[in-house]
Amino acid sequence: MIKKVLMVSAIVFSIIVLVLISAVASATSFTLNSWEVRDDDGYPSIYLNFDVTDDVELRLLDPEGLKIDYVYIDKYQHGIYLHMADFHEIPNPGTYQLLVLRYSYPEDEVIYSKTFSFGGANFSIKNIDLDWEYVDDHYETNYIFVDCQNSGDLPAYISKLTIRIGDFKKWIDELDEYLEPLWMPGDGVGYSWGYSFTKNSDPEKMLTVPDAGDYYVEVTIRDADGHIVSTLERTITVGGVEEPHNESNHNVTNDNDVTDTSVNEESKTPGFEITLALVAILTVGIISMKRKNAN
Known part of the structure; x- marks a missing residue:
């Protein structure tokens, strides 16, 4: 009898404990x-x-x-x-x-x-601005700015920027650069924000082309896994910049002009001297004839 009471008590106690635990948990x-x-x-x-x-x-x-x-x-x-x-x-x-x-x-x-x-990240390249300068016998960029934005609602992580320029037949030059990766939602939306390179601060991060004219530019941005996140393709015109004045060439041209002028003047001198000699001979002959007639 006592065992049954103890067993019932244990069961009741267990139920009470479970109820209490459940109450606390709930x-x-x-x-x-x-x-x-x-x-x-x-x-x-x-x-x-x-x-x-x-x-x-x-x-x-x-x-x-x-x-x-x-x-x-x-x-x-x-x-x-x-x-x-x-x-x-x-x-x-x-x-x-x-x-x-x-x-x-x-x-x-x-x-x-x-x-x-x-909706996801929406990273895009809005524009590329290239400022060119004529140096020696070619054009090179003085300034590069790649304008980007993330108009989505999730972060975008990017890794590498590639800019290639060509003449519609082949690529002439290429710039690769690893970037600060994080673009939070709203970055660059409604204002200019991106990556810039200047000749003074980044002399190795410039593009060069041999002549003035129209060129094809391709800008590609990839993530850390190498997947393309955004691409911009554009035709640009290089040129319209006055070439620097070359003093040495200018001096050579003037020297040639002076030389040509002196040569022409010297070619006229012998004819002038012959004319004077003939006039003198004729004058002497006329005087001699007058003297003979007078005698």
Whole structure:
């Protein structure tokens, strides 16, 4: 009899404990105060600001429903980053889902969920500005500016800029440059923002062409994996810049002119002297004839 009482008491106690645990667990609450798309040292992320009353797991699912990041937090934490993609990787557009789970047996229980929908990053090259200068026997860039923007709602991470210029038959020159990678949503939208190179500060990052004329320019920007993020193609005109005055050539031309003039004057001198001699001879002859007639 006593054993039965003890067994019943144990069962009742276990039930009470489970009920209490369940009551405490069910009291766990999570409140999302705000969220924002940010960069976390190279990782595209959603930053969450929240209040929570107990230990929970925050889990982020990508647009395909796969777990892309998760973290365990306690009631003393109020902010956390959840990564949307790998390091310097542009996150995919679509709907991401946040799940907040508390420990429960036999499986964790979702106590909060929220979805975030994104159109994706939209990085583009708006324009390229090239300022040319005539140097010696060719043209070279004095200034290059590549104007870009990210008009999307997710970060864009880029890695390499390539500028090629050609004469419609072959490429003449090429510039490769590794870039500062991060473009947050809205960067460059409504204002000029991008990458510039000047001859004074970057003498090795210039383009050259042999002559004035029309040229074909291609600008390509790639991500860290080598995938093309944006391309700009344009026809430009090089020229219209007055070539520098060459003093040595100018002096040579003047010397030739003077030499030619002196040669012409010397060619006239012998004829003039012969004419004077003939006049003198005729004059002497006339005088002699007059004297004979007088005698």
